[in-house]
Amino acid sequence: MSGPLEMLVTPQEMGRIDHAAAASGIDSYALMRAAGTAVAARLLARFPHVERVAVLCGPGNNGGDGYVAARACAQAGVPVVVHSLGDPAKLEGDARHAFDDAGMQPQALADYHPQGGDVVVDALFGAGLSRAIEGEAADCIDRIGEAATPVVAIDLPSGVGGDSGAVLGTALQAVETVTFFARKPGHLLMPGRDLCGTLSVVDIGIPARYASLADSRVVENTPALWQHVFPHAQAAGHKFARGHLGVFSGPMSATGAARLSAEAGLTAGAGLVTVASSGQALAVNAAHLTAVMVKRVDTLEDVRDFASDNRMKAFVLGPGFGVGAKVRDYALALRENALVLDADGITAFAEERPALAEAFSAGDTRLVVTPHAGEFARLFPDFVPEEGRSKLDAARLAAAAINAIVVFKGSDTVIAAPDGRAAINTNAPPWLATAGAGDVLSGITGGLLSQSMPAFEAAAAAVWLHGEAARHAGPGMTADDLPQALARVQRDGLFADRRFDGSAGRTS
Numbered sequence: 175m176s177g178p179l180e181m182l183v184t185p186q187e188m189g190r191i192d193h194a195a196a197a198s199g200i201d202s203y204a205l206m207r208a209a210g211t212a213v214a215a216r217l218l219a220r221f222p223h224v225e226r227v228a229v230l231c232g233p234g235n236n237g238g239d240g241y242v243a244a245r246a247c248a249q250a251g252v253p254v255v256v257h258s259l260g261d262p263a264k265l266e267g268d269a270r271h272a273f274d275d276a277g278m279q280p281q282a283l284a285d286y287h288p289q290g291g292d293v294v295v296d297a298l299f300g301a302g303l304s305r306a307i308e309g310e311a312a313d314c315i316d317r318i319g320e321a322a323t324p325v326v327a328i329d330l331p332s333g334v335g336g337d338s339g340a341v342l343g344t345a346l347q348a349v350e351t352v353t354f355f356a357r358k359p360g361h362l363l364m365p366g367r368d369l370c371g372t373l374s375v376v377d378i379g380i381p382a383r384y385a386s387l388a389d390s391r392v393v394e395n396t397p398a399l400w401q402h403v404f405p406h407a408q409a410a411g412h413k414f415a416r417g418h419l420g421v422f423s424g425p426m427s428a429t430g431a432a433r434l435s436a437e438a439g440l441t442a443g444a445g446l447v448t449v450a451s452s453g454q455a456l457a458v459n460a461a462h463l464t465a466v467m468v469k470r471v472d473t474l475e476d477v478r479d480f481a482s483d484n485r486m487k488a489f490v491l492g493p494g495f496g497v498g499a500k501v502r503d504y505a506l507a508l509r510e511n512a513l514v515l516d517a518d519g520i521t522a523f524a525e526e527r528p529a530l531a532e533a534f535s536a537g538d539t540r541l542v543v544t545p546h547a548g549e550f551a552r553l554f555p556d557f558v559p560e561e562g563r564s565k566l567d568a569a570r571l572a573a574a575a576i577n578a579i580v581v582f583k584g585s586d587t588v589i590a591a592p593d594g595r596a597a598i599n600t601n602a603p604p605w606l607a608t609a610g611a612g613d614v615l616s617g618i619t620g621g622l623l624s625q626s627m628p629a630f631e632a633a634a635a636a637v638w639l640h641g642e643a644a645r646h647a648g649p650g651m652t653a654d655d656l657p658q659a660l661a662r663v664q665r666d667g668l669f670a671d672r673r674f675d676g677s678a679g680r681t682s
């Protein structure tokens with residue numbers, strides 16, 4: 175899929191789009207009929223031998239979609255039972271219309287007891303979920319979970335926040351989720367993504383132009399976002415033209431992280447990579463490096479010298495470095511450069527965030543910080559995800575606060591820029607959560623920055639390539655396998671296969 179619908183639409187924005195469509199004369203009940211019919215079709219395609227469909231309808235329009243789906247399944251000759259939360263006589267608008275047209279008498283939700291052969295249609299709550307699910311609905315969700323009855327969810331699995339992917343109270347685990355018009359952040363953010371099962375997006379007749387009512391800066395991280403500025407190495411390119419990356423090593427006992435990072439940077443296309451090492455760790459670094467160079471850097475003066483060489487295009491600082499004043503001083507000395515600050519480099523600024531923000535506040539965005547959840551909470555205790563603040567919101571707030579690209583890592587890594595652009599990554603396999611993988615990510619990011627790729631696009635591309643390399647390496651891989659897998663991803667056309675048509679361009 176390309177074009178504007180690749181963007182993610184929040185439930186609030188979706189509400190605005192619905193209203194605008196209805197105000198322009200589009201028949202909103204026709205949209206509901208299309209939605210419910212599509213859900214029934216999806217269910218019957220996935221479960222052609224279903225013995226009974228149990229449709230659970232809530233008090234809003236999600237329930238309305240459910241009544242449409244119930245009728246469509248019945249018309250296909252499948253036994254259907256409907257259970258409603260609350261009194262269906264209180265339904266209003268399109269949902270009322272759907273209930274009347276279905277002509278089915280619902281039973282109480284409390285009376286739904288899953289039977290073998292059932293498939294549940296979850297039409298309890300969708301975009302309108304506004305508080306934690308409790309009581310009768312929560313009990314029913316528990317029963318379905320215990321019985322492991324397959325669930326086809328309408329719009330969102332009930333209990334999943336559409337803007338956050340978080341669980342409000344409790345949630346259904348679906349095998350299929352059918353949403354409409356465009357995906358919501360909660361379909362991509364965890365645990366929402368896992369609770370959705372297979373997600374499909376159905377066009378129910380809302381014209382694509384209404385996407386302009388939503389913030390188009392939030393997208394899934396795909397090559398469409400950054401391939402137009404991706405540095406494809408020129409056959410005739412000189413190694414200096416591809417930029418020189420510097421990676422700071424930790425002390426003698428902790429040098430491996432920098433080497434992993436450096437090798438990844440080289441594989442990502444940096445023309446030259448130098449590991450900057452204290453004299454004490456120089457021998458161990460030199461003994462383990464071949465294509466990557468080593469340089470002795472002992473003092474802040476040495477750092478300034480290193481950074482002032484205008485062939486140096488980017489730096490990676492933090493992996494294995496140690497927490498303390500030294501890493502802060504080094505980071506601040508690199509303020510004029512593109513810098514990936516990771517691991518200990520992030521933790522070291524926990525009490526001194528203003529100094530970091532100040533150093534990189536002016537000019538182009540050139541600082542990339544790559545915290546996992548623990549590091550994020552140390553540097554940004556004021557922005558941690560919690561009720562009412564999604565991981566996406568958290569990353570965007572953090573990026574704006576320090577004028578940096580924030581790569582908030584996890585199985586749903588969010589890449590956010592100070593100007594509000596953000597991407598959610600979805601291609602990382604579970605086995606990527608392994609020691610040293612973060613060092614490799616920093617190195618890939620540094621390697622792309624060294625080739626003058628803009629910071630947001632470089633970070634997003636690095637996260638995507640990192641996930642793709644891990645998929646290629648397969649289960650059981652270690653971080654050491656990643657640079658080679660990354661080389662294969664770039665060489666074997668895996669990347670080329672996934673490249674979008676240049677004309678599709680960016681979605682922002």
Ligand SMILES: NC(=O)C1=CN([C@@H]2O[C@H](COP(=O)(O)OP(=O)(O)OC[C@H]3O[C@@H](n4cnc5c(N)ncnc54)[C@H](O)[C@@H]3O)[C@@H](O)[C@H]2O)[C@H](O)CC1
Nearest residue numbers: 205206233234235236299300301302303304305306307329
């Ligand atoms: N996108 C579209 O163009 C279309 C979407 N459709 C469907 O409509 C729902 C959204 O409908 P809405 O009425 O706004 O919200 P819900 O049905 O999800 O729920 C609102 C309802 O539930 C109550 N409520 C909220 N949270 C709780 C809770 N924790 N416990 C109890 N009750 C709760 C709230 O007070 C309301 O009464 C969208 O998801 C689509 O499925 C259209 O049908 C087609 C067009």
Ligand SMILES: [K+]
Nearest residue numbers: 296299328330
């Ligand atoms: K639902």
